[in-house]
Amino acid sequence: MASAPSPTVPDEALRPATVDLDAVERADVVVVGAGPGGAATAAHLARRGRDVVLLDKESFPRDKVCGDGLTPRVVRELLDLGLVDEATGRSDGWATQKGLRIHGGRTVMELPWPQLDDWPAWGATASRRVFDATIAGAAVRSGARLASGVSVTGPVWRDATETRAAGVAWRSEDEDGTIREGVVRAPVVIAADGPGSIMAKRLGVERSATRPMAVGVRSYYRSRRWDDEWISSFLNLTDADGGLLSGYGWIFPLDDGTLNVGLGLLSTSREFRGTNYRRMLSAWAGGMAEEWDTTEEHHVGPVLSGPIPMGFNRVPLHQRGVLLVGDAGGMVNPFNGEGISYAMEAGRLAADVVDRALTTRRTADLDAYDLELRRRWGGYYRLGHVFAELVGNPTVMHVCTEYGMPYRQLMELVLKLMAHLTDGSPADGKDVVINTLQRLAPAA
Numbered sequence: 001m002a003s004a005p006s007p008t009v010p011d012e013a014l015r016p017a018t019v020d021l022d023a024v025e026r027a028d029v030v031v032v033g034a035g036p037g038g039a040a041t042a043a044h045l046a047r048r049g050r051d052v053v054l055l056d057k058e059s060f061p062r063d064k065v066c067g068d069g070l071t072p073r074v075v076r077e078l079l080d081l082g083l084v085d086e087a088t089g090r091s092d093g094w095a096t097q098k099g100l101r102i103h104g105g106r107t108v109m110e111l112p113w114p115q116l117d118d119w120p121a122w123g124a125t126a127s128r129r130v131f132d133a134t135i136a137g138a139a140v141r142s143g144a145r146l147a148s149g150v151s152v153t154g155p156v157w158r159d160a161t162e163t164r165a166a167g168v169a170w171r172s173e174d175e176d177g178t179i180r181e182g183v184v185r186a187p188v189v190i191a192a193d194g195p196g197s198i199m200a201k202r203l204g205v206e207r208s209a210t211r212p213m214a215v216g217v218r219s220y221y222r223s224r225r226w227d228d229e230w231i232s233s234f235l236n237l238t239d240a241d242g243g244l245l246s247g248y249g250w251i252f253p254l255d256d257g258t259l260n261v262g263l264g265l266l267s268t269s270r271e272f273r274g275t276n277y278r279r280m281l282s283a284w285a286g287g288m289a290e291e292w293d294t295t296e297e298h299h300v301g302p303v304l305s306g307p308i309p310m311g312f313n314r315v316p317l318h319q320r321g322v323l324l325v326g327d328a329g330g331m332v333n334p335f336n337g338e339g340i341s342y343a344m345e346a347g348r349l350a351a352d353v354v355d356r357a358l359t360t361r362r363t364a365d366l367d368a369y370d371l372e373l374r375r376r377w378g379g380y381y382r383l384g385h386v387f388a389e390l391v392g393n394p395t396v397m398h399v400c401t402e403y404g405m406p407y408r409q410l411m412e413l414v415l416k417l418m419a420h421l422t423d424g425s426p427a428d429g430k431d432v433v434i435n436t437l438q439r440l441a442p443a444a
């Protein structure tokens with residue numbers, strides 16, 4: 001195995017300023033988890049002048065298992081936060097691409113991100129080490145107080161009836177083994193603590209078994225193709241002997257000279273349980289070695305896997321003064337496994353709703369968050385659920401790629417549908433078709 005890639009951005013340049021917590025802190029809002037969802041929520045609220053405490057059990061910069069792909073939906077959130085300079089052109093951990101190269105059956109097609117009024121026409125990649133620290137840094141620069149190395153253990157309640165959260169309890173361990181515990185008191189709590197959300201568990205909000213789930217595994221390879229202008233997705237995976245493997249794959253080029261190579265398997269597929277994901281990734285990567293340099297000598301860092309919760313798999317999204325944001329609410333797009341933009345957009349909406357509710361002082365006003373998110377994405381996620389059921393069957397996937405892939409117009413529509421990129425007032429017939437389908441589908 002080759003040595004780990006040297007980071008293009010030193011830790012010091014990425015490390016956001018942190019605070020030490022007193023045993024009892026007070027804030028307008030406490031945000032649990034400083035991933036993209038929590039950090040974006042904190043940044044938006046702090047920019048509205050709210051006093052925000054942002055807690056994470058890790059210290060930034062830190063690694064996180066991901067494909068590192070940032071679609072135009074993420075770029076829009078970056079633009080909104082004024083962070084786009086950090087995502088363009090400069091050789092500081094970010095790379096930009098013009099679209100998606102789809103590999104399916106015998107066909108390979110390059111599809112530029114669509115030109116739309118409502119969305120930028122470019123995407124990017126950045127390791128989560130760089131990306132998450134950038135968003136957390138933006139939250140801090142906006143005025144949020146970030147405390148890292150602090151594990152939240154659950155909500156604290158206003159009274160014994162437990163009908164209204166009044167903050168969270170936390171625990172930390174210093175380098176010398178000293179344990180510290182405390183509470184952050186706040187009238188509103190944001191649970192952005194990822195797919196394993198301790199906050200959702202403590203609230204009794206269970207994962208719905210009827211919503212799709214995926215498992216993803218990824219690794220990095222040094223490659224001469226690191227500066228590819230396209231991100232690649234693979235609809236049919238094969239090993240070195242041409243044997244068909246389940247799942248879908250991706251190769252995303254990164255600015256540090258590596259490729260993020262990964263694959264995902266939907267819970268709707270027969271092989272979901274009982275598959276050795278690492279072995280499958282190694283078999284697939286081995287089969288592409290000539291083209292992409294995905295050999296063992298080029299392999300760097302650990303192979304990591306993680307759950308991908310989709311289609312609102314934890315609802316309601318507001319409960320007893322706690323709002324679930326991002327993976328905590330299972331907000332990943334079932335069509336393509338993208339979760340970063342949904343976490344950030346949900347954070348932006350949460351900030352709007354919370355800001356208003358803090359002014360009116362009415363807890364019921366927080367319900368607007370759940371209602372609005374389901375209105376925005378509910379129909380689309382329902383369609384995604386049907387899609388996941390279909391493509392979980394390899395025969396359906398094979399027929400679709402064999403007969404659908406050669407048609408460019410059709411693939412442009414598929415790209416817009418899967419990447420959830422259409423204009424609100426569409427001039428393009430493809431947008432009309434997709435928007436109508438979303439409206440007709442019952443909300444998830």
Ligand SMILES: Cc1cc2nc3c(=O)[nH]c(=O)nc-3n(C[C@H](O)[C@H](O)[C@H](O)COP(=O)(O)OP(=O)(O)OC[C@H]3O[C@@H](n4cnc5c(N)ncnc54)[C@H](O)[C@@H]3O)c2cc1C
Pocket residue numbers: 032033034035036037038055056057058064065066067068069070071150151152153192193194195197198215216217218262305306307308325326327328332337338339340341343
């Ligand atoms: C293999 C794989 C590939 C993926 N590829 C992509 C991709 O290319 N593009 C894309 O858009 N999405 C991708 N996703 C999905 C994406 O990673 C998630 O949707 C996204 O990270 C969700 O952001 P979040 O802020 O909700 O949660 P997270 O990013 O998980 O952040 C949660 C934060 O909460 C903190 N935390 C957790 N528990 C506690 C606690 N008790 N106390 C304090 N802090 C806590 C964690 O340390 C973490 O920092 C992928 C996922 C996987 C598994």
